Amino acid sequence: MTEPPPEEPATVVKRRPGRRPGTADTRGQILAAARETFSEKGFDKATIRGIARQAGVDPALVHHYFTSKEGMFVAAMELPINPANVIPTILAGPREEIGERLVRFILTMTADAEARQPVLALVRTAMTNDRMVVMIREFVTQALLNRVAEILEIPPIRMEVAFAQMFGVVLMRYVVELEPLASIDIEELVELLAPTIQRYLDPPR
Amino acid sequence: MTEPPPEEPATVVKRRPGRRPGTADTRGQILAAARETFSEKGFDKATIRGIARQAGVDPALVHHYFTSKEGMFVAAMELPINPANVIPTILAGPREEIGERLVRFILTMTADAEARQPVLALVRTAMTNDRMVVMIREFVTQALLNRVAEILEIPPIRMEVAFAQMFGVVLMRYVVELEPLASIDIEELVELLAPTIQRYLDPPR
Structure with a gap:
Protein backbone atom coordinates (compact mmCIF):
# COMPACT_ATOMS: atom_id res chain seq x y z
CA MET A 1 0.00 0.00 0.00
CA MET A 77 -20.29 28.76 12.23
CA GLU A 78 -20.42 24.99 12.94
CA LEU A 79 -23.66 25.43 14.87
CA PRO A 80 -25.13 22.19 16.24
CA ILE A 81 -28.58 22.75 14.72
CA ASN A 82 -30.35 24.64 11.99
CA PRO A 83 -33.36 26.38 13.58
CA ALA A 84 -35.31 25.84 10.34
CA ASN A 85 -35.10 22.07 10.88
CA VAL A 86 -35.85 22.07 14.59
CA ILE A 87 -38.59 24.67 15.02
CA PRO A 88 -41.38 22.68 13.31
CA THR A 89 -40.73 19.66 15.57
CA ILE A 90 -40.71 21.72 18.76
CA LEU A 91 -43.81 23.70 17.83
CA ALA A 92 -45.72 20.57 16.84
CA GLY A 93 -47.84 19.05 19.61
CA PRO A 94 -50.09 20.70 22.20
CA ARG A 95 -49.56 24.44 22.51
CA GLU A 96 -49.77 24.30 26.30
CA GLU A 97 -46.68 22.05 26.38
CA ILE A 98 -44.46 24.22 24.18
CA GLY A 99 -42.63 25.72 27.17
CA GLU A 100 -41.69 22.32 28.50
CA ARG A 101 -40.63 20.94 25.10
CA LEU A 102 -38.54 24.00 24.29
CA VAL A 103 -36.76 24.10 27.66
CA ARG A 104 -36.00 20.37 27.56
CA PHE A 105 -34.72 20.60 24.00
CA ILE A 106 -32.34 23.50 24.75
CA LEU A 107 -31.03 21.94 27.97
CA THR A 108 -30.53 18.54 26.34
CA MET A 109 -28.76 19.98 23.32
CA THR A 110 -26.44 22.20 25.38
CA ALA A 111 -25.65 19.32 27.76
CA ASP A 112 -23.55 17.95 24.87
CA ALA A 113 -20.17 19.71 25.12
CA GLU A 114 -19.49 19.26 21.41
CA ALA A 115 -22.80 20.87 20.53
CA ARG A 116 -22.47 23.89 22.81
CA GLN A 117 -18.76 24.57 22.22
CA PRO A 118 -19.16 26.40 18.85
CA VAL A 119 -22.15 28.37 20.20
CA LEU A 120 -20.19 29.53 23.24
CA ALA A 121 -17.16 30.30 21.05
CA LEU A 122 -19.38 32.55 18.94
CA VAL A 123 -20.77 34.27 22.04
CA ARG A 124 -17.24 34.82 23.38
CA THR A 125 -16.08 36.42 20.13
CA ALA A 126 -19.19 38.58 19.96
CA MET A 127 -18.61 40.00 23.44
CA THR A 128 -15.55 41.88 22.17
CA ASN A 129 -16.35 42.30 18.47
CA ASP A 130 -19.15 44.63 17.33
CA ARG A 131 -19.41 43.20 13.81
CA MET A 132 -19.88 39.70 15.19
CA VAL A 133 -22.65 41.05 17.44
CA VAL A 134 -24.48 42.43 14.38
CA MET A 135 -24.11 39.12 12.55
CA ILE A 136 -25.40 37.07 15.47
CA ARG A 137 -28.23 39.49 16.22
CA GLU A 138 -29.45 39.38 12.63
CA PHE A 139 -29.24 35.58 12.41
CA VAL A 140 -30.98 35.00 15.75
CA THR A 141 -33.70 37.51 14.89
CA GLN A 142 -34.38 36.22 11.37
CA ALA A 143 -33.79 32.50 11.71
CA LEU A 144 -35.11 31.97 15.23
CA LEU A 145 -37.00 34.66 17.14
CA ASN A 146 -39.17 36.30 14.47
CA ARG A 147 -39.96 32.96 12.85
CA VAL A 148 -41.25 31.40 16.08
CA ALA A 149 -43.09 34.60 17.05
CA GLU A 150 -44.84 34.57 13.69
CA ILE A 151 -45.87 30.93 13.88
CA LEU A 152 -47.17 31.33 17.45
CA GLU A 153 -48.69 34.73 16.65
CA ILE A 154 -47.09 36.45 19.62
CA PRO A 155 -45.25 39.81 19.76
CA PRO A 156 -41.48 39.38 19.13
CA ILE A 157 -40.65 40.95 22.53
CA ARG A 158 -42.08 37.82 24.20
CA MET A 159 -39.76 35.56 22.21
CA GLU A 160 -36.86 37.85 23.09
CA VAL A 161 -37.34 37.64 26.86
CA ALA A 162 -37.84 33.87 26.58
CA PHE A 163 -34.57 33.69 24.63
CA ALA A 164 -32.90 35.90 27.26
CA GLN A 165 -34.03 33.48 30.00
CA MET A 166 -32.65 30.40 28.26
CA PHE A 167 -29.47 32.14 27.11
CA GLY A 168 -28.85 33.35 30.66
CA VAL A 169 -29.39 29.87 32.09
CA VAL A 170 -27.00 28.21 29.61
CA LEU A 171 -24.37 30.91 30.26
CA MET A 172 -24.67 30.60 34.05
CA ARG A 173 -24.64 26.79 33.84
CA TYR A 174 -21.70 26.28 31.48
CA VAL A 175 -19.59 29.46 31.53
CA VAL A 176 -20.05 31.03 34.96
CA GLU A 177 -20.79 27.62 36.51
CA LEU A 178 -22.98 28.90 39.33
CA GLU A 179 -23.82 26.15 41.79
CA PRO A 180 -26.22 24.37 42.08
CA LEU A 181 -27.28 25.53 38.58
CA ALA A 182 -24.20 23.99 36.93
CA SER A 183 -24.85 20.48 38.23
CA ILE A 184 -28.60 20.29 38.76
CA ASP A 185 -30.60 17.67 36.85
CA ILE A 186 -32.18 18.77 33.56
CA GLU A 187 -35.66 17.70 34.66
CA GLU A 188 -35.48 19.87 37.79
CA LEU A 189 -34.58 22.82 35.59
CA VAL A 190 -37.43 21.99 33.21
CA GLU A 191 -39.85 22.12 36.14
CA LEU A 192 -38.53 25.53 37.17
CA LEU A 193 -38.22 27.11 33.71
CA ALA A 194 -41.05 25.60 31.63
CA PRO A 195 -43.85 27.71 33.22
CA THR A 196 -41.81 30.88 32.51
CA ILE A 197 -41.29 30.05 28.84
CA GLN A 198 -44.88 28.82 28.50
CA ARG A 199 -46.22 32.13 29.84
CA TYR A 200 -44.10 34.17 27.40
CA LEU A 201 -45.18 31.97 24.48
CA ASP A 202 -48.86 31.91 25.38
CA PRO A 203 -51.00 34.40 23.46
CA PRO A 204 -50.92 37.69 25.43
CA ARG A 205 -54.13 38.26 27.37
CA MET B 1 -5.10 83.24 42.75
CA MET B 77 -14.32 46.94 40.06
CA GLU B 78 -16.08 50.33 39.99
CA LEU B 79 -19.45 48.62 40.30
CA PRO B 80 -22.42 50.99 40.43
CA ILE B 81 -23.88 49.52 43.62
CA ASN B 82 -22.94 47.45 46.64
CA PRO B 83 -25.51 44.65 46.95
CA ALA B 84 -25.22 44.86 50.74
CA ASN B 85 -26.64 48.40 50.62
CA VAL B 86 -29.38 47.74 48.10
CA ILE B 87 -30.77 44.34 49.08
CA PRO B 88 -32.48 45.47 52.32
CA THR B 89 -34.36 48.26 50.48
CA ILE B 90 -35.54 45.98 47.67
CA LEU B 91 -36.59 43.19 50.02
CA ALA B 92 -38.47 45.61 52.29
CA GLY B 93 -42.16 45.99 51.50
CA PRO B 94 -44.79 43.42 50.57
CA ARG B 95 -43.36 40.06 49.57
CA GLU B 96 -45.80 39.71 46.70
CA GLU B 97 -44.33 42.82 45.06
CA ILE B 98 -40.67 41.78 45.26
CA GLY B 99 -40.59 40.65 41.62
CA GLU B 100 -41.80 44.01 40.39
CA ARG B 101 -39.48 46.02 42.63
CA LEU B 102 -36.45 43.94 41.71
CA VAL B 103 -37.09 44.07 37.95
CA ARG B 104 -37.73 47.82 38.00
CA PHE B 105 -34.61 48.42 40.08
CA ILE B 106 -32.32 46.42 37.74
CA LEU B 107 -33.77 47.96 34.57
CA THR B 108 -33.58 51.50 35.96
CA MET B 109 -30.01 51.06 37.17
CA THR B 110 -28.78 49.53 33.90
CA ALA B 111 -30.56 52.23 31.86
CA ASP B 112 -27.77 54.53 33.09
CA ALA B 113 -24.85 53.98 30.69
CA GLU B 114 -22.31 55.04 33.31
CA ALA B 115 -23.68 52.53 35.79
CA ARG B 116 -23.79 49.55 33.42
CA GLN B 117 -20.48 50.22 31.63
CA PRO B 118 -18.17 48.76 34.35
CA VAL B 119 -20.51 45.77 34.80
CA LEU B 120 -20.48 44.98 31.08
CA ALA B 121 -16.71 45.52 30.96
CA LEU B 122 -16.35 42.92 33.70
CA VAL B 123 -18.62 40.50 31.85
CA ARG B 124 -16.64 41.00 28.62
CA THR B 125 -13.35 40.25 30.36
CA ALA B 126 -14.80 37.23 32.10
CA MET B 127 -15.96 35.68 28.81
CA THR B 128 -12.36 35.08 27.82
CA ASN B 129 -10.62 34.84 31.19
CA ASP B 130 -11.20 31.88 33.49
CA ARG B 131 -9.80 33.52 36.62
CA MET B 132 -12.11 36.48 36.19
CA VAL B 133 -15.03 34.05 35.87
CA VAL B 134 -14.11 32.50 39.24
CA MET B 135 -13.85 35.92 40.87
CA ILE B 136 -17.21 37.09 39.52
CA ARG B 137 -18.93 33.79 40.31
CA GLU B 138 -17.74 33.90 43.91
CA PHE B 139 -18.72 37.53 44.40
CA VAL B 140 -22.17 37.14 42.82
CA THR B 141 -22.82 33.97 44.82
CA GLN B 142 -21.68 35.35 48.20
CA ALA B 143 -22.71 39.00 47.98
CA LEU B 144 -25.92 38.65 46.03
CA LEU B 145 -27.54 35.29 45.30
CA ASN B 146 -27.01 33.33 48.52
CA ARG B 147 -27.76 36.37 50.66
CA VAL B 148 -31.13 37.04 49.03
CA ALA B 149 -31.99 33.32 48.95
CA GLU B 150 -31.30 33.14 52.69
CA ILE B 151 -33.41 36.19 53.57
CA LEU B 152 -36.32 34.99 51.43
CA GLU B 153 -35.84 31.38 52.58
CA ILE B 154 -35.84 29.97 49.05
CA PRO B 155 -33.45 27.41 47.49
CA PRO B 156 -30.44 29.14 45.83
CA ILE B 157 -31.33 27.58 42.44
CA ARG B 158 -34.41 29.84 42.30
CA MET B 159 -32.28 32.95 42.77
CA GLU B 160 -29.89 31.69 40.10
CA VAL B 161 -32.54 31.28 37.39
CA ALA B 162 -34.00 34.69 38.34
CA PHE B 163 -30.51 36.16 38.01
CA ALA B 164 -30.09 34.36 34.65
CA GLN B 165 -33.34 35.93 33.40
CA MET B 166 -32.34 39.47 34.33
CA PHE B 167 -28.74 39.03 33.18
CA GLY B 168 -29.97 37.70 29.83
CA VAL B 169 -32.37 40.62 29.39
CA VAL B 170 -29.71 43.24 30.17
CA LEU B 171 -27.26 41.52 27.80
CA MET B 172 -29.81 41.28 24.97
CA ARG B 173 -30.95 44.88 25.56
CA TYR B 174 -27.56 46.59 25.77
CA VAL B 175 -24.97 44.32 24.12
CA VAL B 176 -26.80 42.31 21.46
CA GLU B 177 -29.41 45.08 21.05
CA LEU B 178 -32.25 42.84 19.95
CA GLU B 179 -35.24 44.85 18.78
CA PRO B 180 -37.77 45.69 20.15
CA LEU B 181 -36.10 44.65 23.45
CA ALA B 182 -33.38 47.31 23.13
CA SER B 183 -35.78 50.24 22.87
CA ILE B 184 -38.92 49.09 24.69
CA ASP B 185 -40.12 51.10 27.69
CA ILE B 186 -38.99 49.92 31.13
CA GLU B 187 -42.57 49.62 32.43
CA GLU B 188 -43.54 47.30 29.56
CA LEU B 189 -40.60 45.09 30.47
CA VAL B 190 -41.58 45.20 34.14
CA GLU B 191 -45.03 43.92 33.21
CA LEU B 192 -43.53 41.06 31.22
CA LEU B 193 -40.74 40.07 33.63
CA ALA B 194 -42.09 40.79 37.13
CA PRO B 195 -44.38 37.71 37.27
CA THR B 196 -41.43 35.50 36.27
CA ILE B 197 -39.14 36.86 38.99
CA GLN B 198 -42.00 36.85 41.53
CA ARG B 199 -42.65 33.16 40.86
CA TYR B 200 -38.98 32.23 41.33
CA LEU B 201 -38.78 34.25 44.55
CA ASP B 202 -42.05 32.99 46.02
CA PRO B 203 -41.65 30.15 48.54
CA PRO B 204 -41.66 26.89 46.51
CA ARG B 205 -44.97 25.06 46.79
Missing part, protein backbone atom coordinates in the same frame (compact mmCIF):
# COMPACT_ATOMS: atom_id res chain seq x y z
CA THR A 2 1.59 3.26 -1.10
CA GLU A 3 0.19 6.22 0.74
CA PRO A 4 0.17 9.56 -1.03
CA PRO A 5 2.70 12.03 0.36
CA PRO A 6 1.00 14.09 3.06
CA GLU A 7 0.11 17.78 2.64
CA GLU A 8 1.38 18.18 -0.93
CA PRO A 9 -1.61 16.95 -2.97
CA ALA A 10 -4.22 19.11 -1.19
CA THR A 11 -2.07 22.14 -1.74
CA VAL A 12 -1.69 21.35 -5.41
CA VAL A 13 -5.43 20.74 -5.87
CA LYS A 14 -6.25 24.02 -4.11
CA ARG A 15 -4.16 25.99 -6.51
CA ARG A 16 -5.06 24.17 -9.70
CA PRO A 17 -7.42 26.28 -11.83
CA GLY A 18 -10.29 24.66 -13.68
CA ARG A 19 -10.74 21.80 -11.16
CA ARG A 20 -14.07 19.93 -11.16
CA PRO A 21 -16.65 21.56 -8.87
CA GLY A 22 -18.08 19.68 -5.92
CA THR A 23 -14.92 18.44 -4.21
CA ALA A 24 -14.46 18.65 -0.45
CA ASP A 25 -12.10 21.48 -1.19
CA THR A 26 -14.81 23.49 -2.94
CA ARG A 27 -17.10 23.11 0.07
CA GLY A 28 -14.32 24.38 2.32
CA GLN A 29 -13.75 27.35 0.04
CA ILE A 30 -17.44 28.25 0.14
CA LEU A 31 -17.47 28.01 3.94
CA ALA A 32 -14.40 30.23 4.22
CA ALA A 33 -16.02 32.76 1.88
CA ALA A 34 -19.23 32.55 3.92
CA ARG A 35 -17.42 33.23 7.20
CA GLU A 36 -15.70 36.24 5.69
CA THR A 37 -18.86 37.62 4.11
CA PHE A 38 -21.10 37.08 7.16
CA SER A 39 -18.66 38.74 9.56
CA GLU A 40 -18.13 41.67 7.15
CA LYS A 41 -21.70 42.30 6.00
CA GLY A 42 -23.76 40.70 8.75
CA PHE A 43 -26.41 38.06 8.09
CA ASP A 44 -29.10 40.25 6.49
CA LYS A 45 -26.94 41.85 3.80
CA ALA A 46 -24.98 38.70 2.90
CA THR A 47 -26.27 36.84 -0.18
CA ILE A 48 -25.68 33.37 -1.60
CA ARG A 49 -24.71 35.05 -4.88
CA GLY A 50 -22.13 37.25 -3.12
CA ILE A 51 -20.63 34.34 -1.21
CA ALA A 52 -20.45 32.26 -4.39
CA ARG A 53 -18.62 35.10 -6.13
CA GLN A 54 -16.25 35.43 -3.17
CA ALA A 55 -15.56 31.67 -3.34
CA GLY A 56 -15.23 31.71 -7.13
CA VAL A 57 -17.99 29.12 -7.67
CA ASP A 58 -21.42 29.00 -9.25
CA PRO A 59 -24.30 30.09 -6.92
CA ALA A 60 -26.13 26.87 -7.88
CA LEU A 61 -23.33 24.92 -6.23
CA VAL A 62 -23.77 26.86 -2.99
CA HIS A 63 -27.49 26.10 -3.10
CA HIS A 64 -26.70 22.46 -3.76
CA TYR A 65 -24.46 22.21 -0.69
CA PHE A 66 -26.34 24.37 1.82
CA THR A 67 -29.92 24.79 0.52
CA SER A 68 -30.33 28.25 2.08
CA LYS A 69 -28.46 31.23 3.48
CA GLU A 70 -29.36 29.98 6.96
CA GLY A 71 -28.02 26.52 6.18
CA MET A 72 -24.78 28.10 5.04
CA PHE A 73 -24.54 30.21 8.20
CA VAL A 74 -25.11 27.14 10.38
CA ALA A 75 -22.39 25.21 8.52
CA ALA A 76 -19.95 28.14 8.47
CA THR B 2 -2.04 81.14 42.17
CA GLU B 3 -2.86 77.62 41.06
CA PRO B 4 -0.45 74.85 41.92
CA PRO B 5 1.54 73.56 38.95
CA PRO B 6 -0.33 70.61 37.44
CA GLU B 7 0.88 67.00 37.66
CA GLU B 8 4.12 67.59 39.52
CA PRO B 9 2.99 67.62 43.17
CA ALA B 10 0.97 64.39 42.88
CA THR B 11 3.96 62.65 41.34
CA VAL B 12 6.20 63.85 44.10
CA VAL B 13 3.76 62.78 46.81
CA LYS B 14 3.38 59.37 45.21
CA ARG B 15 7.08 58.69 45.33
CA ARG B 16 7.80 60.14 48.74
CA PRO B 17 8.32 57.35 51.28
CA GLY B 18 6.92 57.68 54.79
CA ARG B 19 3.94 59.78 53.69
CA ARG B 20 0.99 60.12 56.05
CA PRO B 21 -1.58 57.35 55.59
CA GLY B 22 -5.05 58.19 54.33
CA THR B 23 -4.23 60.26 51.25
CA ALA B 24 -6.02 59.73 47.93
CA ASP B 25 -2.87 57.99 46.84
CA THR B 26 -3.14 55.40 49.61
CA ARG B 27 -6.71 54.66 48.59
CA GLY B 28 -5.57 54.15 44.99
CA GLN B 29 -2.80 51.82 46.14
CA ILE B 30 -5.26 49.74 48.12
CA LEU B 31 -7.61 49.52 45.13
CA ALA B 32 -4.77 48.44 42.83
CA ALA B 33 -3.74 45.79 45.36
CA ALA B 34 -7.38 44.68 45.64
CA ARG B 35 -7.76 44.28 41.87
CA GLU B 36 -4.59 42.21 41.73
CA THR B 37 -5.52 40.04 44.70
CA PHE B 38 -9.15 39.45 43.62
CA SER B 39 -8.21 38.44 40.09
CA GLU B 40 -5.42 36.16 41.36
CA LYS B 41 -7.17 34.50 44.31
CA GLY B 42 -10.84 35.00 43.50
CA PHE B 43 -13.28 36.65 45.89
CA ASP B 44 -13.59 33.88 48.51
CA LYS B 45 -9.88 33.43 49.21
CA ALA B 46 -8.94 37.13 49.14
CA THR B 47 -8.70 38.78 52.58
CA ILE B 48 -8.59 42.36 53.76
CA ARG B 49 -5.40 41.48 55.62
CA GLY B 50 -3.79 40.09 52.44
CA ILE B 51 -4.77 43.11 50.37
CA ALA B 52 -3.47 45.48 53.07
CA ARG B 53 -0.15 43.60 53.05
CA GLN B 54 -0.02 43.78 49.24
CA ALA B 55 -0.67 47.55 49.39
CA GLY B 56 1.81 48.05 52.23
CA VAL B 57 -0.76 49.60 54.59
CA ASP B 58 -2.39 48.72 57.89
CA PRO B 59 -5.53 46.49 57.61
CA ALA B 60 -7.38 48.99 59.82
CA LEU B 61 -6.94 51.58 57.08
CA VAL B 62 -8.52 49.26 54.52
CA HIS B 63 -11.45 48.73 56.89
CA HIS B 64 -11.68 52.49 57.36
CA TYR B 65 -11.94 53.12 53.63
CA PHE B 66 -14.09 50.20 52.47
CA THR B 67 -15.81 48.73 55.58
CA SER B 68 -15.89 45.18 54.15
CA LYS B 69 -14.34 42.86 51.60
CA GLU B 70 -17.47 43.34 49.47
CA GLY B 71 -17.18 47.12 49.70
CA MET B 72 -13.60 46.85 48.54
CA PHE B 73 -14.58 44.61 45.62
CA VAL B 74 -17.31 47.04 44.57
CA ALA B 75 -14.85 49.97 44.66
CA ALA B 76 -12.05 48.04 42.94
